[in-house]
Amino acid sequence: MSAPTTTTQNIAEESLRSALSSSERPKRPNALSASLTFGWRAMLKIKHVPEQLFDVTVFPIMFTLMFTYLFGGALAGSTGEYLQFLLPGILVQTVVFITIYTGFTLNGDIQKGVFDRFRSLPVWRPAVLVGALLADAARYTMASTIILVLGLVLGFRPEGGIVGVLLAVALVLVFAFSLSWIWTALGLVLRTPNSVMGVSMMIMFPLTFASNIFVDPQTMPSWLATAIGFNPITHLVTATRGLMDGTVTLGQMAAVFAACAILIVVFAPVTMYLYRNKK
């Protein structure tokens, strides 16, 4: 780390003049290319601030080990059997949990002046958000890979084969992308990154624990099992398990896509409205 230095180079008026005259306005980029550019920015930030990968590497390892060995014996009789049941759920829980960093990061970003610059550029307006979500997908993929590798090492054997596992991961990513629009909206409404974190946690804890991630709802009181049936996370876990076990049904998949569609249709416009009217 070097201290701030003032360069001794002088600002050459001539080179400034020529830089000004050689500038031409190119055609504005399309939506995809603008989004990818913002995604590239997020990847650069990971490169420069690698600490932010802590949550996508350490969390998944911690969750998988903790729940398998802590609860495995008690809940399923053996850790090996429990892992077979738990791993798809842990994958969902981890990825869904780290989506909340989206709102946290966005909120921190907005406080900085660079956001004003982005908003004053003539680019497709949602690009900055979509780009961030694309980069998040890279982080989710990383977390998923870690969990799967760890699971395989511990003895997880998916019946659905490699295709089933890849489809399961893809499904989780699609859901995470859809869910993130809640966090972007929160990130735009709340004042500080920490309040975004707090509120997101408050939503996320009941959603993940009141689901079928850890235990089969059939062992629960019926009112609770019914409530859990309404939780979109439950449907995602069911479909993910189904894909990994090779037993998925069309209905299970449809339920997840319906949840994704609802999340996007409701929260993407809310986010864009808040974004346009941000002070």
Add this chain to the structure above:
Amino acid sequence: MERDGVVNIGRGAVKKADVELAVHAEGLVRKFGENAAVDGVDLIVRRGEIYGFLGPNGAGKTTTIRMLATLLPPSSGTAEIFGHDIARDADEVRSRVSLTGQFASVDEDLTGHENLVLIARLLGHSRKESKARSAELLAAFGLSDAASRQVKKYSGGMRRRLDIAASIVVTPELLFLDEPTTGLDPRSRNQVWDIIRTLASEGTTVLLTTQYLDEADQLADRIAVIDNGKVIAEGTPGELKASVGAGALHVRLADPETRPEAERILSNSLGAPMHLESDPAALSARVSDPERVSRALAELSRSGVAVTDFALGQPSLDEVFLALTGRPADDNENNENPGGKEEEVA
């Protein structure tokens, strides 16, 4: 442009057909809750000029600029940028303007080079063109050596220059600079001034805000003085200074005890009331006629009041405000907002 409360010291109203206008704002108002940050601003900036927006902290400069740059919708009023309405034609406006915000509008985590490539890509340059453009700009702004260093390790002056470079990746027709030199050391400030002059001489219209009359005087073709969300005076720097007085005489005494006597002598011979500074040995007065200053100082030494220091300076912003409003520029703490924008829960 004759309207209540505005000291119109400029030439008369501009007919729209006469000149092409870079900015034409009428009755811009922006409220935050009950408080009107901008309270009916009319603004005319001609193509090609440097326009200075002068006012103390909390006057409404940033809010006005953010409205003109389409970042903040006005509560009422209209504005056109080169004839394009900021509300209806926001995209047209955005493709003509650039904004260098009050607080660094570059990404601190990225390097200087990455920042410029990012903006170039977002404006539609190919990867190759973007890299070339970034290198060209870094060289022009004396930042080549720092190209691959993270911006958070830049000095204030370097950051400012990068910020301005990012604003001209594609040369804008109108450049907004929000307090471009606040917090910079004199050398960096001069560099930024040179950059602004060069930009303007190449045809970019510049609208800059500042808290320093000196800066507005050095750079701007025309100045608007803004206070409490209202434009209270408008004109060329010469007109503004003429309406305010030639400047101010600042005197420091060897002995604070002699201040009452010095005050009496000076106010008599200057024919103007003296202002007692917070420094117990200092006092100042606005002067209209520099002739009288030498006489007043001679009078002081004849009476045996020892002076350690005196200066006849351009009026400060405070003095401009005193002259225009009859009260000092208020800089009260609740207007102070150093941490950045305050976010309101929408």
